[in-house]
Amino acid sequence: MLRIMIDNWWLLALRAIFALLFAGAVFFVDGANLPLLLRVFAHASTVVLFGLLAFGTGVFTLGGALRRSSRGHDRGLLLTDGLGTCAAGAIAVAIPSLTLVHLAWVIGYWAVFVGVCQMLMAHKIRRHLHDEWFLVLAGVVSLGFGVFMLLGRVVDDHTVLVWLGSYALFSAITMSGLAYRLWQIGTTAVPHHAPF
DSSP, X not given: OHHHHHHTHHHHXXXXXXXXXXXXXXXXXXXXOOOHHHHHHHHHHHHHHHHHXXXXXXXXXXXXXXXXXXXXXXXXXXXHHHHHHHHHHHHHHHOTTXXXXXXXXXXXXXXXXXXXXXXXXXXXXXXXXXXXXXXXXXXXXXXXXXXXXXXXXXXXXXXXXXXXXXXXXXXXXXXXXXXXXXXXXXXXXXXXTSOO
C-alpha cells in the first residue's frame, strides 16, 4: 500500500489542487452579493463543479491504482476510494435538480465513505511509516464532517457553503501535506521490493 502511495504522490497533490479550487469557488459564491437569478446559477454551478472535480479525482485515483507499477501491491482500498469518489461526482452531475442542501447530503455520504477508506489506508501505511499523521487526520475529520452533514443540521445555502468550503480547504491542506511527505520519502532510497 505504501509503495503505491509513494509512486502516486502526485495523485494526492492533484486532489489537494481540486479541493482548493472547489473551496475557492465555494467561498467566492458565498461572499459574492449576487442578484437572485445569478445566485441560483452560481449555486447550480457549484454543484456541477463539485461533480466534475470529484469524478476527475476518482478517475485519477483509479488510474493510479491500476498502473503497472501498482501490480502486486495491496491496491483494493485505492480502487474502492476511486470508485466511491467517481460515484459521488457522477450523482452530482447526473441529477439536474440537485440543490446545495441535497449536495450536502451527497458530500456527507461521500465524506463518511472516504473517511473510512483513509483511516484504513492510514492503518496499513503506519505499520511502515510510524510518524505519518496527515492521512489519519484527514480520515477522522472526513468521517466527522460526513456524520455532521448527515445529521441534517445544515439547512440553508449559506451554512452549506461555509461548511463545504471549510472542509474542502482542510482537505487541500492535509492532502498537500501528505503528498509532500510521500514525495520526500520517494526521493530517498526506498527499495521497490520492500514488503509494503
